[in-house]
Amino acid sequence: MANCDTSRPSALARSDLWVGAALFVIGLYACWEASGFDDSSRSYPKILGGLLAAAGLAVALTGLLLKADKALCLAGPLRSALPAAVVISLWATALGAGSGFVLPTLLMQAALLWLGGVRGLLRIAVYAALITAAAYTLFALMLDVRLPAPAVSWLV
Amino acid sequence: MDLIALGFATLFDPSVILMLILGVAAGMVVGSIPGINDNIAFAVFIPFSFAMPPEQALALMVGVYCAAAAGGAIPAIMIKVPGTASALLTAVDGNAMARRGEAGKALSIAMTSSVIGGIASSLILLVFAPALATVALRFGYVENFALAILGMSSVVGLLSGNVIKGIASGLIGLLAATVGFSLTTGFPRFTYDNVNLIEGIPFVPLLVGLFGIAAMFELLADIWQERKAGRSVSALPTIGSMRLPRDLVRRLLPVWAGSATIGNLIGMLPGAGMLMAIFLAYDQASRRFHRCFAGKPGETDWGEGAPEGIAAPESANNAVTASSMVPLLSLGIPGNSTSALFIGALAIHGMVPGPLLFTQHGDIAWMIIVAFLIANLVMWPIAFLVIKSVSRSIFAIPKEAMVGVIALLCMLGAYADGANIFNIWVALVAGAVAYAMRLANIPLGPAILGLILGPQMESSLSNSLSMSRGDWLVFIDPVNHPISAAMIALSLLLWLLPVLGHWRRSRRAGLSQEAALPAPPRP
Structure with missing residues (x-):
C-alpha cells in the first residue's frame, strides 16, 4: 500500500x-x-x-x-485485483455455459496478460496460446482431468 | 533384523528400486504444481499402479507420497503459491527470502529440511513402529479435542501484530469449517440449499484460492504499483546458488531436530494430520528465533525471510509422511488423508493394513518401511535436479506473464478436485477474502488452522461431552485422561508464555528507565 x-x-x-x-x-x-x-x-x-x-x-x-491506525486505502487493489477477479468470473461463467475450454481460456489469458502489463497483440496472442496449450496438455492429457465440455461439438 | 533385511532385499530388486526413484521424481514435479496437493498427486498415480506387481506399485506410491510433500515448497518459495497444503507456511519466509535474491538458498533449506525430517521419521518407523502404535491407541475423543486445542494454541506463535485480529482470523476459520451437514444430527448449516456445500466448503479449491489466487492479486497489485511509480517491472526471483553455508546448517540443526520430533509425534496420531505438525513446529521455531536471533544485526524479522521459517515446516511435513504409516501399517488406522489413500493402494493388491499385514505379507510391509528411508535418501539429489532443470525453466517466465499462469494453474487445480465448476468459484471467493484479509492486516494462518481443526474440534467436543454427560472437567481429568490434561496444560502455557515474556520485558524496560533517570536533588 x-x-x-x-x-x-x-x-x-x-x-x-x-x-x-x-x-x-x-x-x-x-x-x-x-x-x-x-x-x-x-x-x-x-x-x-x-x-x-x-x-x-x-x-x-x-x-x-488508538491513533496509530492506518488509513483505508483501496485504490491499488480496486485497479489491479478487481478487474482480474471480473475476468476470472467471466471465464468461469463461460465454462459453465458450455463454451468449451480453449476459447474462454485463450480470452481469459489475453485479458490477464494485458492486465499484467504485457503489450503488443502478437505477443499477447502467442503467450495466451502457449499457456492455454500447456495447461491443456498438463491437465487434460497428462493428468486425465475431464475439462468442461462444450455445448457444441466443434468447440474444444 | 531378519525382517528389515527382507524389506531391503525386496526393495533392491532393480525394477522395484527404479519405480521408487521414478515415484520420487514424478512426485517432486507434480507436487510443485500449484493446486495439485498430496492427495491429488497420490490419486493420479494409483491408476498407473493397477497393472504393476505389488512391490513395484507400492514403491512407486511411497516415492510419490514422500516427494509430493517436499515438491510443494518449490512454487511456495518462488511465487508464494504453495504447491501442496504442506508448504503453506514455507511460502511466508521462503518467498521473502527469494525476493531478497536468495531463492537458491531458500530452496536448499527446504529440500535439506524435508530430507532430514523424512529420514528421521523413516528411522523411527523402522525401529519403533509396533511399539509406537500403542500410544496412538490411547487417543480417544477427549484426547483429540485436547489435541485440537493444542493445535489452535500454536497460533500464538504466529501472531506478531494485532492479537485480536489473529483470534478473529482463527474464529473465521472455525466458523467456515461448520459449513455443511452437522456432524451430530446431519442438519445442513450455512449451505443455502447448495448441494456442493453439503460436505463443507471443498478444501482443495479453498486452499488454492486462499494462497494461489490471493498471490496472483498481490502480484497484480505489485505490478500496478511499480508501473505507477514509473519503475520497470521487476523479474521473478532467480534461483541462483543453492549452497548452504556451514554456520547456517549449525544454526538450523536444533530446528530440524525439534521439528522432526514434532512431525513424528503428530504423524502417528490418527487424524491429527500433517498441517497441525507444521503449525506446531513453526510455532516452536518462531519462539526459538525470537529468543536467539530477533533484533540482532543482519537478522530479518520473523516472516520476512527467517531460515527457521522454512526449515521447521519442511522438516515437520516430511517427518509426518513416514510416521503417519505407524498407525496405518500397525493398526490399519490412517494418520492423515494421504495415508488413507494408501489403504486403497494396498487394497488394490489384495492387502489389508493392520497387524495381519506383517504376518501375511511381511516382505511387502517391511519393504514399504524401508522404501520410506531410501525415498528420502534419493530425494535430495533428485530435488536438486528437478529444481535446476524443470523449475528453473518454469520460473524463467516473465513476471507479467506469470499472472495468467498462476491464475490458470490454480483454477484448474481447484477444478480438478472433482471436475466441478463450483470449485472455481470457491477458489475465486477464497482468494478475494484472503486478499481482503491481507489488506486489513488480518493474519491468514490462524484461519487455515481453524478450517483444518474445526471439524475435529466440534466432533470430539460433542462426543466427549455426551460421554461425560456434559462434564467439561473431563478434559483436565489427570486420572482418566492424563494425556488430555497434559495437552490442555501445555496449551495454557503457550498462551501464557508470551504474556509473561511481555510483562518481564516491560518490567525490565521500566527498571532500566528508572536507573537512567538523574538522581533527584538532595534537600
Missing part, C-alpha cells in the same frame, strides 16, 4: 474501524443464522459467531481509540 496517504487519518477513514465493523456484522449474522439450526447443531456455530462479533467490536474500538 505504498501509494496510500500516510498522514494521520480521520476516525472514519481508519481501516481497523471498518475491519472491526465487518467482523462484528459477520459474527452477528452467523449467530442469527445459527439460531435457525436444530438444538444440537446450533450451539457451536452460535458461540463462534458471538466470539467473532466480540472480536470485531474489540478491533473496531481499538481502531477508533
Whole structure:
C-alpha cells in the first residue's frame, strides 16, 4: 500500500474501524443464522459467531481509540485485483455455459496478460496460446482431468 | 533384523528400486504444481499402479507420497503459491527470502529440511513402529479435542501484530469449517440449499484460492504499483546458488531436530494430520528465533525471510509422511488423508493394513518401511535436479506473464478436485477474502488452522461431552485422561508464555528507565 496517504487519518477513514465493523456484522449474522439450526447443531456455530462479533467490536474500538491506525486505502487493489477477479468470473461463467475450454481460456489469458502489463497483440496472442496449450496438455492429457465440455461439438 | 533385511532385499530388486526413484521424481514435479496437493498427486498415480506387481506399485506410491510433500515448497518459495497444503507456511519466509535474491538458498533449506525430517521419521518407523502404535491407541475423543486445542494454541506463535485480529482470523476459520451437514444430527448449516456445500466448503479449491489466487492479486497489485511509480517491472526471483553455508546448517540443526520430533509425534496420531505438525513446529521455531536471533544485526524479522521459517515446516511435513504409516501399517488406522489413500493402494493388491499385514505379507510391509528411508535418501539429489532443470525453466517466465499462469494453474487445480465448476468459484471467493484479509492486516494462518481443526474440534467436543454427560472437567481429568490434561496444560502455557515474556520485558524496560533517570536533588 505504498501509494496510500500516510498522514494521520480521520476516525472514519481508519481501516481497523471498518475491519472491526465487518467482523462484528459477520459474527452477528452467523449467530442469527445459527439460531435457525436444530438444538444440537446450533450451539457451536452460535458461540463462534458471538466470539467473532466480540472480536470485531474489540478491533473496531481499538481502531477508533488508538491513533496509530492506518488509513483505508483501496485504490491499488480496486485497479489491479478487481478487474482480474471480473475476468476470472467471466471465464468461469463461460465454462459453465458450455463454451468449451480453449476459447474462454485463450480470452481469459489475453485479458490477464494485458492486465499484467504485457503489450503488443502478437505477443499477447502467442503467450495466451502457449499457456492455454500447456495447461491443456498438463491437465487434460497428462493428468486425465475431464475439462468442461462444450455445448457444441466443434468447440474444444 | 531378519525382517528389515527382507524389506531391503525386496526393495533392491532393480525394477522395484527404479519405480521408487521414478515415484520420487514424478512426485517432486507434480507436487510443485500449484493446486495439485498430496492427495491429488497420490490419486493420479494409483491408476498407473493397477497393472504393476505389488512391490513395484507400492514403491512407486511411497516415492510419490514422500516427494509430493517436499515438491510443494518449490512454487511456495518462488511465487508464494504453495504447491501442496504442506508448504503453506514455507511460502511466508521462503518467498521473502527469494525476493531478497536468495531463492537458491531458500530452496536448499527446504529440500535439506524435508530430507532430514523424512529420514528421521523413516528411522523411527523402522525401529519403533509396533511399539509406537500403542500410544496412538490411547487417543480417544477427549484426547483429540485436547489435541485440537493444542493445535489452535500454536497460533500464538504466529501472531506478531494485532492479537485480536489473529483470534478473529482463527474464529473465521472455525466458523467456515461448520459449513455443511452437522456432524451430530446431519442438519445442513450455512449451505443455502447448495448441494456442493453439503460436505463443507471443498478444501482443495479453498486452499488454492486462499494462497494461489490471493498471490496472483498481490502480484497484480505489485505490478500496478511499480508501473505507477514509473519503475520497470521487476523479474521473478532467480534461483541462483543453492549452497548452504556451514554456520547456517549449525544454526538450523536444533530446528530440524525439534521439528522432526514434532512431525513424528503428530504423524502417528490418527487424524491429527500433517498441517497441525507444521503449525506446531513453526510455532516452536518462531519462539526459538525470537529468543536467539530477533533484533540482532543482519537478522530479518520473523516472516520476512527467517531460515527457521522454512526449515521447521519442511522438516515437520516430511517427518509426518513416514510416521503417519505407524498407525496405518500397525493398526490399519490412517494418520492423515494421504495415508488413507494408501489403504486403497494396498487394497488394490489384495492387502489389508493392520497387524495381519506383517504376518501375511511381511516382505511387502517391511519393504514399504524401508522404501520410506531410501525415498528420502534419493530425494535430495533428485530435488536438486528437478529444481535446476524443470523449475528453473518454469520460473524463467516473465513476471507479467506469470499472472495468467498462476491464475490458470490454480483454477484448474481447484477444478480438478472433482471436475466441478463450483470449485472455481470457491477458489475465486477464497482468494478475494484472503486478499481482503491481507489488506486489513488480518493474519491468514490462524484461519487455515481453524478450517483444518474445526471439524475435529466440534466432533470430539460433542462426543466427549455426551460421554461425560456434559462434564467439561473431563478434559483436565489427570486420572482418566492424563494425556488430555497434559495437552490442555501445555496449551495454557503457550498462551501464557508470551504474556509473561511481555510483562518481564516491560518490567525490565521500566527498571532500566528508572536507573537512567538523574538522581533527584538532595534537600
